[in-house]
Amino acid sequence: AQSVAQPEDQVNVAEGNPLTVKCTYSVSGNPYLFWYVQYPNRGLQFLLKYITGDNLVKGSYGFEAEFNKSQTSFHLKKPSALVSDSALYFCAVRVPSGSARQLTFGSGTQLTVLP
Amino acid sequence: DADVTQTPRNRITKTGKRIMLECSQTKGHDRMYWYRQDPGLGLQLIYYSFDVKDINKGEISDGYSVSRQAQAKFSLSLESAIPNQTALYFCATSDSGLVAGELFFGEGSRLTVL
Numbered sequence: 488a489q490s491v492a493q494p495e496d497q498v499n500v501a502e503g504n505p506l507t508v509k510c511t512y513s514v515s516g517n518p519y520l521f522w523y524v525q526y527p528n529r530g531l532q533f534l535l536k537y538i539t540g541d542n543l544v545k546g547s548y549g550f551e552a553e554f555n556k557s558q559t560s561f562h563l564k565k566p567s568a569l570v571s572d573s574a575l576y577f578c579a580v581r582v583p584s585g586s587a588r589q590l591t592f593g594s595g596t597q598l599t600v601l602p
Numbered sequence: 603d604a605d606v607t608q609t610p611r612n613r614i615t616k617t618g619k620r621i622m623l624e625c626s627q628t629k630g631h632d633r634m635y636w637y638r639q640d641p642g643l644g645l646q647l648i649y650y651s652f653d654v655k656d657i658n659k660g661e662i663s664d665g666y667s668v669s670r671q672a673q674a675k676f677s678l679s680l681e682s683a684i685p686n687q688t689a690l691y692f693c694a695t696s697d698s699g700l701v702a703g704e705l706f707f708g709e710g711s712r713l714t715v716l
Contacts, residue, residue: 496642521703530606530692530707531645577644581703590703592644 489514491580493593500568501601508563508596510578520561521579521590522552531577537561548572568600605629608693608708616716621680623711625693632698634676635705636660636668639690648691651676652698683715 490513500506512518519538523531535546542554552563563576578593606627615621625634636648647660649668657668665687667679680687690712694705 491644519703523705528709530694530709531705532707533704536703579703590647590705594642594644 489518489580489582489589489591491578491591491593493576493578493596495596496594497597497599499599499601502570503567506565506568506572506598506600508576508578508598510561510563510593511559512561512578512580513559514580514582516582518561518580518582520552520554522546522550522561522563523577523579523592524548525575525577525595527574534563534576570600570602573598573600606693606695606706606708608691608711610711611709612712614714614716615683617684618682619715621683621713623678623691623693623713625676625678625708627674627693627695627706629695629697629706630673631695631706632673633696634670635694635696636666636676636678637692637694638662639692639710645692648678680713683713685715688713688715 492511521536522534524534525531535544537544537554545551550565575595575597577595579590581590609624633652635650637645639645646662648666651657651670654670669677690710692710693708696705
């Protein structure tokens with residue numbers, strides 16, 4: 488069975504500092520990995536995905552994520568945090584042979600960027 | 603206007619009542635989903651539909667039913683609501699031509715069952 492772990496329920500970072508939101512996964516075979524963001528009172532929005540190729544993927548709003556196969560991780564990063572980045576972030580995984588119905592979401596990490 | 607619209611956005615009801623949450627989309631996507639979000643649990647798939655004639659149960663379908671009235675409309679029903687169905691419900695869509703996993707979500711329907 489596949490699973491996703493987001494080990495931190497809450498991450499606080501000062502504006503202008505780099506941020507990292509952690510995600511580790513467990514699947515049989517190669518993973519497809521995704522990050523979503525949820526702003527208050529809004530639905531989830533797709534940020535970025537890793538399918539294959541370059542381990543560093545870039546997404547919306549200046550976010551990027553690094554796929555590390557040996558550590559089974561897909562951490563979300565941003566070089567300089569903004570107060571407007573404060574939101575709930577979800578990592579998700581599925582296997583290539585599956586479909587969106589087999590997408591497994593993590594429990595979410597609340598990011599707070601302090602002015 | 604939102605591409606994926608959910609109604610109602612908020613609903614308070616009593617145990618035993620029938621509730622319907624509606625979802626409509628203007629994205630032209632063929633696939634639609636209903637998820638439930640509980641704090642600290644992430645999202646759990648309730649039902650999904652890959653086209654109008656295709657309805658499938660997700661991981662937590664007990665107590666729920668769905669109807670795909672048209673390609674653009676997918677409704678979720680709770681026949682007899684119970685308090686542990688209090689949650690935030692999301693409708694989502696995807697296109698079979700995209701990498702599956704890129705979902706487009708509505709803004710959610712918050713349901714409280716007293």
